[in-house]
Amino acid sequence: MSRFDRISQDPPAGLGPTGRVPLDERFISLLLPDSPLDLVESQELRQVVTGALERLNPRELEVVKLRYQEKRSPGAVAALLRLSRQEVRDLEGGALEKLREPLVEYLEL
Numbered sequence: 139m140s141r142f143d144r145i146s147q148d149p150p151a152g153l154g155p156t157g158r159v160p161l162d163e164r165f166i167s168l169l170l171p172d173s174p175l176d177l178v179e180s181q182e183l184r185q186v187v188t189g190a191l192e193r194l195n196p197r198e199l200e201v202v203k204l205r206y207q208e209k210r211s212p213g214a215v216a217a218l219l220r221l222s223r224q225e226v227r228d229l230e231g232g233a234l235e236k237l238r239e240p241l242v243e244y245l246e247l
Contacts, residue, residue: 183244190240198233201226 194202197219204215216226 186240186244187237190237193236193240194233198229198236201229202233202237205230 191199191202200219201215204210204218205212210218212223212226212230215221216223219226221229
Protein backbone atom coordinates (compact mmCIF):
# COMPACT_ATOMS: atom_id res chain seq x y z
CA MET A 139 0.00 0.00 0.00
CA SER A 140 1.50 3.35 -0.98
CA ARG A 141 1.47 6.24 1.43
CA PHE A 142 -1.10 7.96 -0.81
CA ASP A 143 -3.55 5.11 -0.36
CA ARG A 144 -3.60 5.79 3.37
CA ILE A 145 -4.81 9.37 3.01
CA SER A 146 -8.39 9.70 4.16
CA GLN A 147 -10.97 10.92 1.70
CA ASP A 148 -12.69 12.87 4.50
CA PRO A 149 -11.92 16.58 4.67
CA PRO A 150 -9.60 17.55 7.55
CA ALA A 151 -11.19 18.73 10.80
CA GLY A 152 -12.40 22.31 10.61
CA LEU A 153 -13.27 22.17 6.93
CA GLY A 154 -16.85 22.37 5.76
CA PRO A 155 -18.59 19.75 3.59
CA THR A 156 -17.22 21.44 0.46
CA GLY A 157 -13.65 21.01 1.71
CA ARG A 158 -13.34 24.75 2.34
CA VAL A 159 -12.87 26.60 5.59
CA PRO A 160 -16.26 27.88 6.81
CA LEU A 161 -16.94 31.53 6.08
CA ASP A 162 -16.94 32.63 9.73
CA GLU A 163 -13.51 31.06 10.24
CA ARG A 164 -12.14 33.02 7.26
CA PHE A 165 -13.36 36.32 8.72
CA ILE A 166 -11.96 35.45 12.14
CA SER A 167 -8.57 34.49 10.75
CA LEU A 168 -8.29 37.92 9.15
CA LEU A 169 -8.89 39.66 12.47
CA LEU A 170 -6.82 37.60 14.88
CA PRO A 171 -3.08 38.03 15.37
CA ASP A 172 -0.99 34.89 15.73
CA SER A 173 -0.13 35.55 19.38
CA PRO A 174 -1.10 32.73 21.77
CA LEU A 175 -2.35 35.34 24.24
CA ASP A 176 -5.10 36.25 21.81
CA LEU A 177 -6.51 32.73 21.75
CA VAL A 178 -8.65 33.63 24.75
CA GLU A 179 -10.35 36.37 22.73
CA SER A 180 -10.82 34.17 19.68
CA GLN A 181 -13.84 32.38 21.15
CA GLU A 182 -15.62 35.65 21.86
CA LEU A 183 -14.77 36.98 18.41
CA ARG A 184 -16.02 33.73 16.87
CA GLN A 185 -19.37 34.28 18.61
CA VAL A 186 -19.53 37.88 17.36
CA VAL A 187 -18.84 36.82 13.77
CA THR A 188 -21.30 33.94 13.93
CA GLY A 189 -23.95 36.28 15.32
CA ALA A 190 -23.23 38.82 12.58
CA LEU A 191 -23.54 36.16 9.88
CA GLU A 192 -26.84 35.01 11.38
CA ARG A 193 -28.22 38.54 10.90
CA LEU A 194 -27.91 38.20 7.13
CA ASN A 195 -30.92 37.12 5.12
CA PRO A 196 -30.43 34.02 2.91
CA ARG A 197 -29.75 36.03 -0.27
CA GLU A 198 -27.18 38.26 1.43
CA LEU A 199 -25.45 35.24 2.93
CA GLU A 200 -25.33 33.50 -0.44
CA VAL A 201 -23.81 36.58 -2.10
CA VAL A 202 -21.18 36.89 0.64
CA LYS A 203 -20.32 33.19 0.40
CA LEU A 204 -19.98 33.32 -3.37
CA ARG A 205 -17.96 36.57 -3.35
CA TYR A 206 -15.62 35.93 -0.43
CA GLN A 207 -15.45 32.19 0.12
CA GLU A 208 -15.65 31.05 -3.48
CA LYS A 209 -13.99 34.24 -4.80
CA ARG A 210 -16.46 34.74 -7.63
CA SER A 211 -16.75 38.03 -9.47
CA PRO A 212 -19.89 40.17 -9.10
CA GLY A 213 -20.85 39.26 -12.66
CA ALA A 214 -20.47 35.54 -11.98
CA VAL A 215 -22.56 35.84 -8.80
CA ALA A 216 -25.23 37.77 -10.72
CA ALA A 217 -25.39 35.10 -13.42
CA LEU A 218 -25.44 32.25 -10.92
CA LEU A 219 -28.23 33.80 -8.81
CA ARG A 220 -30.06 35.24 -11.83
CA LEU A 221 -29.80 38.78 -10.49
CA SER A 222 -28.56 42.00 -12.04
CA ARG A 223 -25.07 43.18 -11.13
CA GLN A 224 -26.65 46.12 -9.33
CA GLU A 225 -28.77 43.78 -7.20
CA VAL A 226 -25.62 41.82 -6.29
CA ARG A 227 -23.81 45.06 -5.38
CA ASP A 228 -26.78 46.16 -3.24
CA LEU A 229 -27.03 42.79 -1.46
CA GLU A 230 -23.26 42.70 -0.90
CA GLY A 231 -23.18 46.27 0.41
CA GLY A 232 -26.06 45.65 2.80
CA ALA A 233 -24.50 42.40 4.00
CA LEU A 234 -21.12 43.97 4.62
CA GLU A 235 -22.73 46.78 6.60
CA LYS A 236 -24.61 44.23 8.73
CA LEU A 237 -21.34 42.37 9.32
CA ARG A 238 -19.37 45.51 10.05
CA GLU A 239 -21.61 46.89 12.82
CA PRO A 240 -21.13 44.14 15.46
CA LEU A 241 -17.42 43.82 14.61
CA VAL A 242 -16.84 47.53 15.12
CA GLU A 243 -18.72 47.37 18.44
CA TYR A 244 -16.59 44.41 19.53
CA LEU A 245 -13.31 46.03 18.49
CA GLU A 246 -14.17 49.27 20.28
CA LEU A 247 -14.57 47.49 23.65
